[in-house]
Amino acid sequence: xxxxxxxxxxxxxxxxxxxxxxxxxxxxxxxxxxxxxxxxxxxxxxxxxxxxxxxxxxxxxxxxxxxxxxxxxxxxxxxxxxxxxxxxxxxxxxxxxxxxxxxxxxxxxxxxxxxxxxxxxxxxxxxxxxxxxxxxxxxxxxxxxxxxxxxxxxxxxxxxxxxxxxxxxxxxxxxxxxxxxxxxxxxxxxxxxxxxxxxxxx
Numbered sequence: 523x524x525x526x527x528x529x530x531x532x533x534x535x536x537x538x539x540x541x542x543x544x545x546x547x548x549x550x551x552x553x554x555x556x557x558x559x560x561x562x563x564x565x566x567x568x569x570x571x572x573x574x575x576x577x578x579x580x581x582x583x584x585x586x587x588x589x590x591x592x593x594x595x596x597x598x599x600x601x602x603x604x605x606x607x608x609x610x611x612x613x614x615x616x617x618x619x620x621x622x623x624x625x626x627x628x629x630x631x632x633x634x635x636x637x638x639x640x641x642x643x644x645x646x647x648x649x650x651x652x653x654x655x656x657x658x659x660x661x662x663x664x665x666x667x668x669x670x671x672x673x674x675x676x677x678x679x680x681x682x683x684x685x686x687x688x689x690x691x692x693x694x695x696x697x698x699x700x701x702x703x704x705x706x707x708x709x710x711x712x713x714x715x716x717x718x719x720x721x722x723x724x
Contacts, residue, residue: 525723527716529556530689530699532563533622534615536593536607537710539643541698542635544600544713552720558635560622562615563697565686570695574612596710604644613642614650616682617673621655623681624672630664637662 529545531538545556567573579585597605618638625634641647641658648654652670659666672678689699693706700707702719 525554525702525720527554527556528559528701530559530561530694530697532561532615532697533618533638533642534563534613535697536643538698539639540596541710542639543602548717554720560619561686561689562619562682566690566694569690572695606646608642608646610648618649620673620678620682621669623678624669633662
């Protein structure tokens with residue numbers, strides 16, 4: 523039986539962006555497609571009493587320095603040369619995460635996800651500004667007006683809340699989080715372990 527693999531993500535996490543760029547390599551080697559599962563990271567933090575690393579470790583400069591070193595190593599290892607820290611960080615991602623669900627319903631989730639991750643972590647766009655979001659989607663050849671209108675549908679809002687709650691119920695406390703069947707793995711640095719687990723379950 524082929525392993526079922528889920529990527530629980532929020533566009534506001536640079537580590538989710540890094541994972542998004544590396545996932546195709548894993549998919550190619552394993553022949554298994556990842557399912558993208560949108561969650562609201564702020565909601566996850568609230569439900570689990572967690573905080574972002576920048577909040578957790580702001581008083582521990584040596585830890586922050588090491589985290590930056592590990593990020594640099596990951597970027598170099600995977601040649602992710604287009605990454606730039608978003609000057610607007612942190613960004614409220616409610617609209618763009620709802621947009622991911624709307625784009626899925628419109629059949630253009632892959633293009634939407636690529637466009638939004640690029641805007642966030644390569645182009646430094648302020649992706650909680652509705653006008654900026656609309657321009658990014660239009661430039662990507664997507665129907666921005668239709669997608670953004672659907673983000674206001676109650677079923678879209680409820681689905682994002684339900685996805686977030688469901689993720690936490692399964693053990694999620696942050697992002698990126700991966701599930702290979704019932705096995706859970708946290709962080710971009712666990713993608714090699716995720717890959718091995720996929721092979722183990724094939």
